[in-house]
Amino acid sequence: MARFVAAKAFGSPSGELTLLPFNFERTGNAQFLVSNMVGDFIRLTEDEINKVIDLKLNPGDGLYEKAYAAHLITGTQQKAQQQLLALRLRSRMSFLREMTPLHMFVVTLRCEHSCPYCQVSRQSTDRSRFDMSEATAQRALDIAFESKSSRIKIEFQGGEPLLNFDLIQKIVHAAKAKSATTGKKADFVIATNLALLNDEILRYCKDNEVLLSTSLDGPPDLHNKNRPRPGGNSYELAVNGIRRAQQVLGRDRVGALMTTTESSLDRVDQIIEEYLKLGLDGIFLRPLSPFGFAVKTKQYHRYDTKRWLRFFERGLRRILELNHQGTPFREFYSALVVTRMLTDKPIGYVDLRSPAGAGIGALVYNYDGYVYASDEGRMLAETGDNAFRLGHVNTHDYSSLVLSDTLIDTISASLTQCAPECSDCVFESHCGANPVHHHATQGDIVGIKPLSDFCERQKGTMRLLLDMLENSPRDAAILRSWASI
Amino acid sequence: MILPLYGTAVLNHGFGAESPRVVARLRSLGTNEPSDGHDFYVVRSDTELVRSIEEKRSSIFVINDDVSLAGSAVSAFDRVLSVSAKFEYLRSGDVVGVHVPTGRFRTLFRSNSRHNSFLVTERCNNYCLMCSQPPKDVDDRWILDEIRESLPLLPKSTPTLTFTGGEPLSDWARFIDILADCRDLHPDTAIQVLTNGRAFASSEIVDAWKAVNHPSLIAAIPVYASVDYIHDYVVQAKGAFDETILGILKLKDRGQRVEVRVVLHAHTAPTIAETSRWISRNLPFVDHVALMGMENTGFAIANENSLWIDPMDYRESLSEGVRTLADTGINVSIYNLPRCVLDASIWPYAVQSISDWKNGYVEECRRCIEKSKCSGLFTSGRPRQSRGIRAIQ
Numbered sequence: 001m002a003r004f005v006a007a008k009a010f011g012s013p014s015g016e017l018t019l020l021p022f023n024f025e026r027t028g029n030a031q032f033l034v035s036n037m038v039g040d041f042i043r044l045t046e047d048e049i050n051k052v053i054d055l056k057l058n059p060g061d062g063l064y065e066k067a068y069a070a071h072l073i074t075g076t077q078q079k080a081q082q083q084l085l086a087l088r089l090r091s092r093m094s095f096l097r098e099m100t101p102l103h104m105f106v107v108t109l110r111c112e113h114s115c116p117y118c119q120v121s122r123q124s125t126d127r128s129r130f131d132m133s134e135a136t137a138q139r140a141l142d143i144a145f146e147s148k149s150s151r152i153k154i155e156f157q158g159g160e161p162l163l164n165f166d167l168i169q170k171i172v173h174a175a176k177a178k179s180a181t182t183g184k185k186a187d188f189v190i191a192t193n194l195a196l197l198n199d200e201i202l203r204y205c206k207d208n209e210v211l212l213s214t215s216l217d218g219p220p221d222l223h224n225k226n227r228p229r230p231g232g233n234s235y236e237l238a239v240n241g242i243r244r245a246q247q248v249l250g251r252d253r254v255g256a257l258m259t260t261t262e263s264s265l266d267r268v269d270q271i272i273e274e275y276l277k278l279g280l281d282g283i284f285l286r287p288l289s290p291f292g293f294a295v296k297t298k299q300y301h302r303y304d305t306k307r308w309l310r311f312f313e314r315g316l317r318r319i320l321e322l323n324h325q326g327t328p329f330r331e332f333y334s335a336l337v338v339t340r341m342l343t344d345k346p347i348g349y350v351d352l353r354s355p356a357g358a359g360i361g362a363l364v365y366n367y368d369g370y371v372y373a374s375d376e377g378r379m380l381a382e383t384g385d386n387a388f389r390l391g392h393v394n395t396h397d398y399s400s401l402v403l404s405d406t407l408i409d410t411i412s413a414s415l416t417q418c419a420p421e422c423s424d425c426v427f428e429s430h431c432g433a434n435p436v437h438h439h440a441t442q443g444d445i446v447g448i449k450p451l452s453d454f455c456e457r458q459k460g461t462m463r464l465l466l467d468m469l470e471n472s473p474r475d476a477a478i479l480r481s482w483a484s485i
Numbered sequence: 486m487i488l489p490l491y492g493t494a495v496l497n498h499g500f501g502a503e504s505p506r507v508v509a510r511l512r513s514l515g516t517n518e519p520s521d522g523h524d525f526y527v528v529r530s531d532t533e534l535v536r537s538i539e540e541k542r543s544s545i546f547v548i549n550d551d552v553s554l555a556g557s558a559v560s561a562f563d564r565v566l567s568v569s570a571k572f573e574y575l576r577s578g579d580v581v582g583v584h585v586p587t588g589r590f591r592t593l594f595r596s597n598s599r600h601n602s603f604l605v606t607e608r609c610n611n612y613c614l615m616c617s618q619p620p621k622d623v624d625d626r627w628i629l630d631e632i633r634e635s636l637p638l639l640p641k642s643t644p645t646l647t648f649t650g651g652e653p654l655s656d657w658a659r660f661i662d663i664l665a666d667c668r669d670l671h672p673d674t675a676i677q678v679l680t681n682g683r684a685f686a687s688s689e690i691v692d693a694w695k696a697v698n699h700p701s702l703i704a705a706i707p708v709y710a711s712v713d714y715i716h717d718y719v720v721q722a723k724g725a726f727d728e729t730i731l732g733i734l735k736l737k738d739r740g741q742r743v744e745v746r747v748v749l750h751a752h753t754a755p756t757i758a759e760t761s762r763w764i765s766r767n768l769p770f771v772d773h774v775a776l777m778g779m780e781n782t783g784f785a786i787a788n789e790n791s792l793w794i795d796p797m798d799y800r801e802s803l804s805e806g807v808r809t810l811a812d813t814g815i816n817v818s819i820y821n822l823p824r825c826v827l828d829a830s831i832w833p834y835a836v837q838s839i840s841d842w843k844n845g846y847v848e849e850c851r852r853c854i855e856k857s858k859c860s861g862l863f864t865s866g867r868p869r870q871s872r873g874i875r876a877i878q
Contacts, residue, residue, distance in 0.1 A: 005718075007714065009718075059714045068711070078727040079727060079731055080727045080728075080730035342766075343813075
């Protein structure tokens with residue numbers, strides 16, 4: 001019918017096209033991985049990427065369609081492509097709307113464990129020296145309630161916080177009173193080794209809706225080697241504690257985290273098995289952090305990132321296999337990364353966000369009243385490095401803490417959006433700034449990324465996950481189901 | 486079967502010259518519903534004619550092939566309309582619009598149908614290759630008046646109403662007034678507007694739409710591809726993709742409900758998996774996505790050679806697209822495609838979407854155990870059958 005016009009009449013000639021921002025990485029001989037501004041990946045050949053960059057594209061050539069759908073190009077007169085990117089970017093960054101949702105109270109530095117990888121704890125019975133005072137706690141609570149977040153989480157840290165359970169109860173009580181008058185809801189979690197758990201504490205947690213988070217490093221010999229205590233029964237106490245908490249509080253009210261040590265590296269299957277036995281719904285395969293005593297005791301460099309990546313991959317494959325066999329079980333870090341890759345949900349997880357979470361994601365109130373930008377920041381302080389000390393509860397309020405030069409410099413200098421090696425990285429959209437880590441390992445908050453184990457680990461896990469998403473339909477189906485919807 | 490929804494009255498009597506158009510609501514004899522000047526009593530036989538005189542009805546609507554039935558009695562009534570027996574489906578509560586000088590009338594509302602829609606205009610700034618209602622560049626703003634006059638005549642219990650075109654927002658300010666009437670007169674009636682969405686690229690129009698504050702309003706907007714020129718080609722309008730996508734974004738930005746529709750034909754169906762992936766990534770916040778088999782009527786017949794694709798030839802791509810959308814948490818439906826041409830895994834998404842007046846089944850369907858849940862087929866236009874039509878046993 002003559003009235004209808006052929007398809008080619010509707011394409012924009014290349015003079016009316018313009019590029020949108022994208023990043024790319026050579027992945028092989030004449031092969032490129034390309035990501036648009038919000039981290040959608042496509043694969044292009046060298047010839048194709050050159051044509052895109054030169055705008056030598058024509059409707060119908062296949063490349064135009066690929067590049068347009070992936071938001072690499074737009075018509076100069078068009079607005080929708082850019083508006084879509086803007087909207088999606090806004091959604092991805094909207095974790096920033098909740099300013100400082102997490103507040104960590106180090107209610108004591110004392111601990112009855114003496115873990116070699118522990119960053120901070122003290123074996124001491126001197127309460128006056130290493131316990132947080134009530135006055136300090138009250139000031140910290142005032143600051144926590146000044147933060148702009150609509151809902152805050154108060155996490156009790158240590159040492160072993162149950163050694164100062166009295167103070168925990170006072171803080172919870174005071175926080176609930178503040179919630180009642182301010183309308184700002186507070187959730188509570190105690191990070192504990194569970195060794196001191198008893199019925200009274202469990203009942204308290206149930207009555208006050210307090211969550212428990214604990215450590216479980218693997219089978220008994222591994223766990224007890226990592227986590228020595230008098231009696232050598234850390235594993236037994238942790239496992240019993242988890243079971244009792246599951247019974248009394250409910251399965252979703254107690255979580256466990258593992259710490260990876262050199263001894264863990266060949267035993268990921270057994271570690272996963274421990275989590276399965278306890279009926280936990282997943283595991284977070286974590287790297288060892290380079291802080292505090294871990295650096296001092298040379299734990300940190302005992303294994304390199306490549307070995308850790310093999311450990312991670314083996315663990316993830318084991319978990320996927322479990323899922324294929326009908327046992328739903330997650331690897332939580334992969335779930336976060338895949339959610340970043342497949343959706344625009346705002347993920348504020350510390351290793352996967354830029355601006356960094358220091359201060360604006362979390363504040364740490366140390367037992368002595370000093371306030372730190374992150375848990376790692378206070379660990380550094382225990383080894384004499386006060387780079388991330390923002391102030392003291394007696395001399396600062398929320399505004400002066402988060403607007404301190406220390407914090408603003410740290411966050412603004414480390415943005416992946418503009419940091420060298422990050423700003424043009426193909427994984428930038430999904431990665432995060434980690435100024436504290438780079439300060440600790442390289443003495444520089446920006447860091448030299450080619451030398452950064454953090455960077456190597458992030459890229460390694462993302463490449464692995466992307467490869468599974470693209471090339472292994474069975475695994476991809478499981479991973480997609482983890483991307484929280 | 487296909488219901489005739491428009492025709493010419495064989496007789497119209499008693500209409501003054503003040504207005505060439507009349508909206509008539511049909512009523513049953515023997516009832517005592519409150520009535521006004523819009524009400525006409527249905528007369529199907531001599532007996533009912535006598536009864537209408539006895540009941541002192543002033544306006545009647547005769548449905549009978551025998552014109553003399555009405556002709557014999559015009560003097561007994563103020564107003565008489567008479568139509569042929571093929572309109573015998575018309576019943577109490579139905580609303581028809583009549584052009585007095587020519588006697589042409591259209592059924593505007595059927596009280597026993599789930600599929601009532603008002604054509605708002607025949608004007609459109611798209612010119613879709615498969616348009617089932619080919620646009621005309623005419624001044625038909627009288628239709629807007631007719632709709633406004635009809636709305637008060639509809640029952641409050643009407644569950645849903647659809648406004649279609651043409652492009653309903655062609656005269657957007659007056660259409661917004663209609664939405665406001667719907668809000669005031671029928672607050673419990675869900676309203677669906679089939680629009681190409683381009684008007685919403687204007688903030689003024691989206692703001693007006695939002696300001697209606699209708700309790701249950703959705704804009705159903707077609708997106709045919711993830712690539713500008715393919716969509717523009719399908720709708721035969723350069724720049725349409727950009728405006729449509731902007732429109733969707735602006736509606737959602739203001740908290741308005743949006744359905745995305747993809748009509749499946751040879752230019753859209755082979756890429757439906759990609760388009761679905763694109764929607765999942767870029768528009769995951771839309772309220773519903775409908776993937777729709779094409780009705781072979783209107784322009785679709787003129788362009789049949791370039792548009793026709795057997796649903797069996799995009800079966801895999803459609804399944805993948807539906808799974809992608811569903812996995813993203815998007816509410817997705819398949820319209821107008823019978824179950825036998827769909828992979829059984831996506832049957833839960835296939836709905837009975839074809840309007841009752843043009844919905845049918847073929848001989849093969851009689852032996853099918855899924856028939857009661859199946860969309861069936863279009864009977865309108867020039868129906869084309871998939872080679873995949875098979876009774877499911």
